[in-house]
Amino acid sequence: MTDLHAADTTAPAEDRRPIGLALFLIITGAVGWLGAMALITERVKLLLDPEYTLNCDINPLISCGNVMASWQASLLGFPNPLLGVAGLVAPIAVGVALLAGARFDRWFWWAFLTGVTGAFVFVHWLFDQAVYQIGALCPWCMLVWLMVIPMFWVLLVWCLKGDVLTSNAAVQRLAGAVWPFTWVIVVANLVAIAVAILVQFPTLIGLLLG
Template sequence: MSTSEQSSRAPHRGTAIEMAISGVIGLCASFVLSIEAWQLASDDGRRFSCDVSSVLSCSAVASTPQARVLGFPNAFLGIFFEAIVLAVSFALIAGVRFPKWYILCVEALYTIGVLFAYWLFTQSYFVIHVLCPWCLLITVTTTLVWFGLTRVCIKQGVLPAPNWWKAVMESGGDWLVAVLVITAILAMIAFRYGPLLFG
């Protein structure tokens, strides 16, 4: 492999490793939520270790209609999305270059996933007024994976991007945007609930 090929693959590999780590964390959280959903189905009065307070409560969120948008626990969708991104991430780490149509389909699918995650967050924040710690973790990991996948798509020419944004990506500025988005979410939670989170 030439030096130029190694240098061109290095950014993808680093991004793919970040995606894989985030995907593994998100997959574990989805598995936990899936198990708890089944346990809650058999005992609707059950409480879990993540039921920290009246504001942070997995079981309270899992008992709402928003937790079963398609008629089954949303966590099953999380397992599906994370499994896809993990397969892609490990392939990218191995140096696989996917056809444009394939990686574009993965990007479109995961965009639906990240929008769904943020819709669930807004439902918890503005409608249910209770937050699920595992769901928040999935929102964070989904955000990181989406930014990573979008970076790969732009670098491979699958998605168009203006030169200024490409320059921002080269300096790592897109990761700063991801961190700012996550920080904004945490700030919203802290501003609204503050001491109630653990009280």
């Protein structure tokens, strides 16, 4: 994996900008934001026209409508995608700021990572509820999952391997050793989710192959 920490290996360490990380945050944040906004747009269209067919209603199994109708879709009393539309602006903003040369204090990185961790935990809870309780999958929701999960793992390891979250040399060395294999962690996480979905909904295999 390309080192997201360094923009120019010939420049002094203190002058390097984490351009790779910045671009990664912008891309994953923007794609996730688009997924959340698509859900909000579809919900508004459905409110305006109860006969409207959601663009993500493919069949009873792959159906945003079935997910939207559940209580889990409005956990805090309003549609969950509003959390995504608001929250996913943060990684985009942080990425843009890093590209502009911004430097953040340790407290900021702790706060930012805490927010991303909250999103990571939330999407796994939504995955559990969709697969094992609701019995339906929302394509736009899964797009958000697909962005938040790698965002969390990459940000976590990147923060730990530098003097960002902690000055503990042992932690930095361990994270530095893990860093080149972060993609393996991301793939393993996503594969575990995919396998759980296929085990729970074996008919999906036929749909994918056919």
